[in-house]
Amino acid sequence: MQNFFNFTLFDLEEYMLELGFDRYRARQLFNFIYAKGFDEFLDISVLKKLDRNMLSEKLFIPKLESSPIKDTDGTTKFLFKLLDGQAIESVLIPMKEGKNTICVSTQVGCKMNCKFCATAKLGFIRNLQTWEIVYQVRYIYNQIKKETHRTPNIVFMGMGEPLDNYENVIRAILIINNEHGLSISRRRITVSTCGIVPKIEELKKDLAYINLAISLNAADNLKRNYLMPINNSYPIEELINSAKDFPLPERKRLTFEYIMIKEFNDTQEDIKNLIKLLKPIKCKLNLIPLNKHLYSENLYPSDAQTIENFAKQLRDKNMFVTVRKSKGESINAACGMLVAAMR
Template sequence: MRHLYDLRKSELVAWLKERGEPSYRALQLFGWLYQKRVQSFDEMTNLPKKLRQELETEGQTATSEAVLRQVSKIDGTVKFLLRWSDAVTVETVLMRHDYGNSVCVSTQVGCKMGCTFCASTLGGMIRQMTAGEMVEQLLYSQRLLDETNERVSSVVLMGSGEPMDNYDEAMKFIDIINDPSGLNIGQRHITISTVGMVPGIIRLADDGRPITLAVSLHAANDQLRSSMMPVNKAYPLAKLMDACHYYCQKTGRRISFEYALVGGKNDSLDDARELAALIADLPSHVNLIPVNYVPERNYTRTPVEQIDAFAAELRRLGVNATIRREMGHDISAACGQLRAEHAGRL
């Protein structure tokens, strides 16, 4: 069976054309999938009964189920744990901000990058997510928002997995949700995060997509970064910074650098000065993230006063820096935590 959320609109047109259907039928179907967001073919009343019967036997919409849903009592963040027919689970998070609703999407089941502060990598990577499976993650949040006549306004590919390691499917997902006759989420409202996969950064620059690039940095020297992020051994800071310069020059867009503050490891004022020097000539913004406690790791959170001092030192040195507002702190909203907890209970 064909997973219909896996298909761009043009691919849906071609798929139905093979079955003798005119193009407008595909446009109608695309509207049902993304504008009306129905999952039953019987509800698609402007499609001929014969076509609906064929879709029932040859096509699929939802291929996952929500096995857990948690809602933060602090800020209304919603976290879904979704399970597919092969028993794998991934998380997706709906975050409510003053400026709109954002959804964090996972691109892989687990992760093989091995970052020492992240729960997603604890069990390694099991498999890639398809574009359609990413779409399904987003639609769980959108259907919830439909109940209050709201919409998803932005998407971040910052859930479990490394998007650049699943580049083609991630870009296909973006094409599908960006389509004006569907969800119509503008590419400027989409962020893709990477641990520093240099080939992916260069490819993204050459593709010319107006999406936002976020680079997980977390340390400003190779020795410390390699101890926290094994990917740095393959793509050390010199290569990563070259790729970031190329991206900025090619696209004219600034980069968001993610920096998780770990108590006693990368959070001193000297670390702040080293970071400022590393990115001094890049159009960029630094997003400081108080590290989440993961039971399997021995990292501690940096005290609030020290986080403020770190941010102030960056700003004094001319770096645009903000401290990320923590979302869903009471519902295991860090990437991989809910999945790991659920697996531990099975």
């Protein structure tokens, strides 16, 4: 049997033709399964009973065990047990004015080995399949539909490096973006990367006008090499050169994430280097206090006053800077803290 969540609409149209259905039936299925939240083909009454039975024999809609944990700030972490016994975590983050952001995982573990990230301590176990990525979005979206009709933002910032699982991530985005299904606009979808330059180049062609967030965390190669081994392969200059002409949605900026680490990347020298590096680029810089966890070793978060002074000096140079407040820290759901499979 075929897993329904692995099909893009185009692939499903072709498959439906093979089964003897009209092409438009694929669009109907997308609408019923994704937009309307149906979990059984037998319940889709617009199809003849014979056709529903055939689809039930050819296709299946998987179900995963899920355990939600809610923080006092409203953040909810979902632990999904995968069919092979592995586990991943996704996070629902409440925003202002009833908006929500769904943080999605793309791998079990990660091979990038960033110093500040708990997921790195798992090592790399495997890529998530397309359907496992889609499942997270659909499941959590169905949960919040009961409370709001607002479309959530989707950020590929959970466990794993999205561009290291490139094909499955692209297919998952095409599925959740499709107007006949969840219909989540590319303007609402952000792909994060530690800086795999060849994949950024591919992304420019394959998914133009998606939002791109780059985990920067240092403005010189020496410090970034220490924090993020990927920088040894694709140094800052090469990364910036690749990213600066990324085709973004109208009025959107390239995003750089910068985890603030005490007495490491929060100095006057770092401010000077950031201004030189980023001021020529239409971008925003998100400053994020390091979330201290069991595996962050000798790294500690910058204090609030240091972060505010850091931000002010950059803003004084007309840079677009935000200070992001960590959410879900008490349930290990904040940035860099997802580590489901260690349980």
